[in-house]
Amino acid sequence: MSGGGGGGGGSAPSRFADYFVICGLDTETGLEPDELSALCQYIQASKARDGASPFLSSTTEGENFEQTPLRRTFKSKVLARYPENVDWNPFDQDAVGMLCMPKGLAFKTQADPREPQFHAFIITREDGSRTFGFSLTFYEEVTSKQICSAMQTLYHMHNAEYDVLHAPLADGRDHSDMEDGEGTPGTKLQRFNSYDISRDTLYVSKCICLITPMSFMKACRSVLEQLHQAVTSPQPPPLPLESYIYNVLYEVPLPPPGRSLKFSGVYGPIVCQRPSTNELPLFDFPVKEVFELLGVENVFQLFTCALLEFQILLYSQHYQRLMTVAETITALMFPFQWQHVYVPILPASLLHFLDAPVPYLMGLHSNGLDDRSKLELPQEANLCFVDIDNHFIELPEDLPQFPNKLEFVQEVSEILMAFGIPPEGNLHCSESASKLKRLRASELVSDKRNGNIAGSPLHSYEFLKENETIARLQALVKRTGVSLEKLEVREDPSSNKDLKVQCDEEELRIYQLNIQIREVFANRFTQMFADYEVFVIQPSQDKESWFTNREQMQNFDKASFLSDQPEPYLPFLSRFLETQMFASFIDNKIMCHDDDDKDPVLRVFDSRVDKIRLLNVRTPTLRTSMYQKCTTVDEARKSKWSQYFLERSLKWSREAIKEVRCLHDSAWMEADLLT
Numbered sequence: 001m002s003g004g005g006g007g008g009g010g011s012a013p014s015r016f017a018d019y020f021v022i023c024g025l026d027t028e029t030g031l032e033p034d035e036l037s038a039l040c041q042y043i044q045a046s047k048a049r050d051g052a053s054p055f056l057s058s059t060t061e062g063e064n065f066e067q068t069p070l071r072r073t074f075k076s077k078v079l080a081r082y083p084e085n086v087d088w089n090p091f092d093q094d095a096v097g098m099l100c101m102p103k104g105l106a107f108k109t110q111a112d113p114r115e116p117q118f119h120a121f122i123i124t125r126e127d128g129s130r131t132f133g134f135s136l137t138f139y140e141e142v143t144s145k146q147i148c149s150a151m152q153t154l155y156h157m158h159n160a161e162y163d164v165l166h167a168p169l170a171d172g173r174d175h176s177d178m179e180d181g182e183g184t185p186g187t188k189l190q191r192f193n194s195y196d197i198s199r200d201t202l203y204v205s206k207c208i209c210l211i212t213p214m215s216f217m218k219a220c221r222s223v224l225e226q227l228h229q230a231v232t233s234p235q236p237p238p239l240p241l242e243s244y245i246y247n248v249l250y251e252v253p254l255p256p257p258g259r260s261l262k263f264s265g266v267y268g269p270i271v272c273q274r275p276s277t278n279e280l281p282l283f284d285f286p287v288k289e290v291f292e293l294l295g296v297e298n299v300f301q302l303f304t305c306a307l308l309e310f311q312i313l314l315y316s317q318h319y320q321r322l323m324t325v326a327e328t329i330t331a332l333m334f335p336f337q338w339q340h341v342y343v344p345i346l347p348a349s350l351l352h353f354l355d356a357p358v359p360y361l362m363g364l365h366s367n368g369l370d371d372r373s374k375l376e377l378p379q380e381a382n383l384c385f386v387d388i389d390n391h392f393i394e395l396p397e398d399l400p401q402f403p404n405k406l407e408f409v410q411e412v413s414e415i416l417m418a419f420g421i422p423p424e425g426n427l428h429c430s431e432s433a434s435k436l437k438r439l440r441a442s443e444l445v446s447d448k449r450n451g452n453i454a455g456s457p458l459h460s461y462e463f464l465k466e467n468e469t470i471a472r473l474q475a476l477v478k479r480t481g482v483s484l485e486k487l488e489v490r491e492d493p494s495s496n497k498d499l500k501v502q503c504d505e506e507e508l509r510i511y512q513l514n515i516q517i518r519e520v521f522a523n524r525f526t527q528m529f530a531d532y533e534v535f536v537i538q539p540s541q542d543k544e545s546w547f548t549n550r551e552q553m554q555n556f557d558k559a560s561f562l563s564d565q566p567e568p569y570l571p572f573l574s575r576f577l578e579t580q581m582f583a584s585f586i587d588n589k590i591m592c593h594d595d596d597d598k599d600p601v602l603r604v605f606d607s608r609v610d611k612i613r614l615l616n617v618r619t620p621t622l623r624t625s626m627y628q629k630c631t632t633v634d635e636a637r638k639s640k641w642s643q644y645f646l647e648r649s650l651k652w653s654r655e656a657i658k659e660v661r662c663l664h665d666s667a668w669m670e671a672d673l674l675t
Contacts, residue, residue: 025074025204340360409423411520
């Protein structure tokens with residue numbers, strides 16, 4: 001498969017994926033130390049040692065002799081990309097290379113764990129637009145004798161340097177006998193992370209990546225995992241791998257708003273869904289994991305810090321956790337959008353960005369050994385530090401409380417408990433633990449308290465019998481002599497039915513929890529700002545002149561708005577109205593006053609505000625702090641569940657249709673259109 005040309009005409013994204021990228025070791029250039037990453041890591045380590053000089057001579061710059069070659073940082077490179085370029089999304093090789101493998105290449109031997117790791121990332125352009133990346137990192141055997149020899153040579157050099165550094169001191173003591181124990185880490189590393197070319201097999205990290213215009217995380221993960229499975233499987237895939245890559249790049253379109261898209265992967269179908277124009281924006285990360293990792297109280301504190309545009313630093317040894325927490329917090333801010341530096345995964349070579357005297361939301365990777373005391377960060381009074389893996393958060397000084405926080409926390413906690421998630425979180429949360437907690441399908445009971453609905457075809461049919469498409473399909477099936485109400489789906493005895501249903505139900509529960517939590521958060525802002533339009537200051541001149549002089553113009557009557565608010569709201573609101581995200585929100589309202597050119601997020605929010613006014617929900621409590629619970633959860637839940645069960649019912653119905661031997665061609669055509 002060739003790289004191709006410009007990737008087709010057009011000036012707007014219309015395909016599911018723009019690029020397929022391979023990153024890893026360039027055997028022609030060999031092992032290149034990533035000096036920027038190594039130097040940053042060394043300076044961080046040096047700061048933690050009392051009396052140690054933060055700088056070394058030029059001969060040792062960027063080196064840390066306590067790190068064995070297997071633990072050092074080497075440059076990864078973009079080995080291939082397809083296509084070469086697309087008009088609407090120019091390829092940023094440096095950004096993709098750094099974010100696919102943020103800490104560079106990793107080397108391991110046969111004694112080390114080598115499980116594939118998936119993570120998402122974001123590339124923010126200068127104009128503020130974003131491109132999404134999804135990377136699957138795995139390990140493959142190094143077949144280059146030159147690379148293996150180079151690694152062996154590095155070990156010989158390391159051992160010699162190590163012996164010099166740990167030679168007995170003048171008083172006869174060894175470095176390992178010193179109180180600070182500086183020699184101990186080196187000793188352990190040398191003992192357990194050595195490499196002998198004659199007995200060890202060397203492996204190096206490599207990754208495959210998709211660059212997409214929209215954040216379909218689950219679908220992209222399925223694509224990459226199936227491609228990796230095909231590469232590592234002893235049996236060849238049904239078609240050449242190039243066919244599947246070409247398909248996802250050139251033949252799979254973006255799903256239209258409000259529609260689902262199903263396309264073929266290497267071993268199975270892949271489905272993604274795009275919200276309609278009147279739904280909350282696309283969000284494909286598990287809220288469940290964030291509340292399990294941090295707990296409700298920490299999530300609310302982090303949420304408040306983000307709304308007030310503090311500096312936020314996330315800290316975890318899992319790249320995907322950094323992305324999940326960052327994306328969840330920013331998604332829950334609807335209709336407001338983070339306006340400042342947003343780097344959920346900060347490459348090791350860019351650690352100096354943490355010195356920036358501006359609001360930021362960044363994610364810093366931990367090696368699992370560092371602790372908070374070793375991180376020297378500037379302006380800590382203005383910093384929210386979140387240690388995701390250890391369920392810990394440090395808050396900035398003078399943080400006001402979110403309005404009606406206690407009632408808000410209670411409402412969210414009730415939803416979490418209905419899904420079996422403790423509000424205090426789970427200190428031992430991990431991917432493996434989450435999998436062990438999956439419920440069997442037979443244990444899911446239909447009740448209104450937790451939103452579970454049994455997964456049988458009959459229950460699904462009863463749930464959807466008023467659906468127009470189902471009614472059309474039922475009429476079609478009846479013409480074949482098959483009753484949809486009495487449909488029985490035949491099970492394949494050889495298939496693992498329990499596991500399949502179990503996975504489907506767990507995925508549905510995660511999706512359902514996302515919907516309910518996001519609706520509750522969106523309802524808070526709808527209630528708090530239901531009358532915000534009254535206080536918007538419309539420009540007296542034309543919009544172009546107003547925008548040119550924007551810095552001198554007022555866009556919102558803050559004093560009047562605050563005078564209408566309950567007193568407990570004021571500490572938070574008085575600061576929130578000064579944020580860049582609120583100013584941008586009002587600017588969008590002014591610049592896009594007509595519905596035709598209105599920002600999609602603003603359109604959805606305004607429709608919710610209009611509904612509240614129509615139902616007179618807020619009017620009786622306009623100047624009180626009475627808490628109004630979310631009333632749109634059931635509506636959103638039913639619409640999403642209807643779509644899910646519609647897809648499953650269509651599948652069951654198609655199986656029934658295929659059992660009928662004599663079916664007219666026109667009926668087949670209609671069935672294909674429906675499914």
